[in-house]
Amino acid sequence: MSGNAAAxxxxxxxxxxxxxxxxxxxxxxxxxxxxxxxxxxxxxxLASFKPTQEILSVPPKLFGFEPTFNWYRVVLGNDDPTKFxxxxxxxxxxxxxxxxxxxxxxxxDSAIIGIGSTALVLLLSAPAAYAMSxxxxxxxxxxxxxxxxxxxxxxxxxxxPLFFVxxxxxxxxxxxxxxxxxxxxxxxxxxxxxxxxxxxxxxDLDDAAMVDGATRFGAFRNSLTLxxxxxxxxxxxxxxFSWNEFLLSLVLTTGGVRTVPVASSTFTTAFxxxxxxxxxxxxxxxxxxxVFILIVQQHLVRGLTLGAVK
Numbered sequence: 001m002s003g004n005a006a007a008x009x010x011x012x013x014x015x016x017x018x019x020x021x022x023x024x025x026x027x028x029x030x031x032x033x034x035x036x037x038x039x040x041x042x043x044x045x046l047a048s049f050k051p052t053q054e055i056l057s058v059p060p061k062l063f064g065f066e067p068t069f070n071w072y073r074v075v076l077g078n079d080d081p082t083k084f085x086x087x088x089x090x091x092x093x094x095x096x097x098x099x100x101x102x103x104x105x106x107x108x109d110s111a112i113i114g115i116g117s118t119a120l121v122l123l124l125s126a127p128a129a130y131a132m133s134x135x136x137x138x139x140x141x142x143x144x145x146x147x148x149x150x151x152x153x154x155x156x157x158x159x160x161p162l163f164f165v166x167x168x169x170x171x172x173x174x175x176x177x178x179x180x181x182x183x184x185x186x187x188x189x190x191x192x193x194x195x196x197x198x199x200x201x202x203x204d205l206d207d208a209a210m211v212d213g214a215t216r217f218g219a220f221r222n223s224l225t226l227x228x229x230x231x232x233x234x235x236x237x238x239x240x241f242s243w244n245e246f247l248l249s250l251v252l253t254t255g256g257v258r259t260v261p262v263a264s265s266t267f268t269t270a271f272x273x274x275x276x277x278x279x280x281x282x283x284x285x286x287x288x289x290x291v292f293i294l295i296v297q298q299h300l301v302r303g304l305t306l307g308a309v310k
Contacts, residue, residue: 173256197230
């Protein structure tokens with residue numbers, strides 16, 4: 001048997017036995033691109049465990065420093081920075097108790113606004129996307145372009161008019177105010193994404209369901225189960241956009257409600273930048289996104305590849 005196998009290997013064309021240099025080059029290129037994105041995260045993660053003098057050391061150190069958890073004790077545990085001899089301006093943030101850098105309230109505010117706006121985005125965009133996919137609407141292409149153009153508008157154009165409207169309504173520093181504006185920002189993109197997913201579902205399925213006695217809403221509900229992956233992918237994008245949104249959250253809040261990006265901006269003062277606290281809060285704020293994506297990764301991959309092949 002071994003002799004036959006050896007003979008078969010000898011019979012293979014030389015091209016089959018040669019090294020696939022193209023595949024090796026693609027692998028190296030992909031690893032290089034991944035490293036470009038991963039290296040800043042790795043560096044930020046290391047900075048969150050470094051003392052101040054090590055964070056600012058030149059040349060920078062990847063190894064050979066004594067790790068510390070003091071930044072996390074202050075940011076997540078509400079400990080007093082003076083207990084760890086951490087130098088700080090001490091004049092930023094909305095924190096409570098022993099430290100103005102206590103960041104659990106900021107993470108809570110971002111989570112409430114992100115989850116609420118994502119739910120509202122799906123509630124509004126799914127029926128709209130289904131209608132644009134299934135009904136022969138007049139000027140449908142023009143309507144789709146108009147929806148997309150809303151996403152192209154720079155947020156700064158609407159920031160200050162929204163502030164005056166919100167102040168008149170008493171919605172400044174409120175959860176529902178930020179949920180509404182984040183949802184309005186993400187609905188156009190969600191409609192176009194979900195419409196592409198609904199377009200992949202044959203209309204014959206809706207017709208068959210209604211022949212069997214289902215209503216149009218029943219057919220819509222059946223279609224939702226078929227585009228579950230697309231809904232998850234849209235939800236992930238809407239949540240990430242809401243979690244990272246800065247300008248509108250900055251303009252529409254004055255300290256009563258504060259998201260993580262806005263809180264991070266206050267860690268830089270006229271006197272110094274709180275690199276240790278910034279690194280600890282930055283790494284902590286990544287955890288909810290990673291956990292969310294890990295939970296839905298199976299449906300996320302399916303949603304991102306839906307429609308790639310016919």
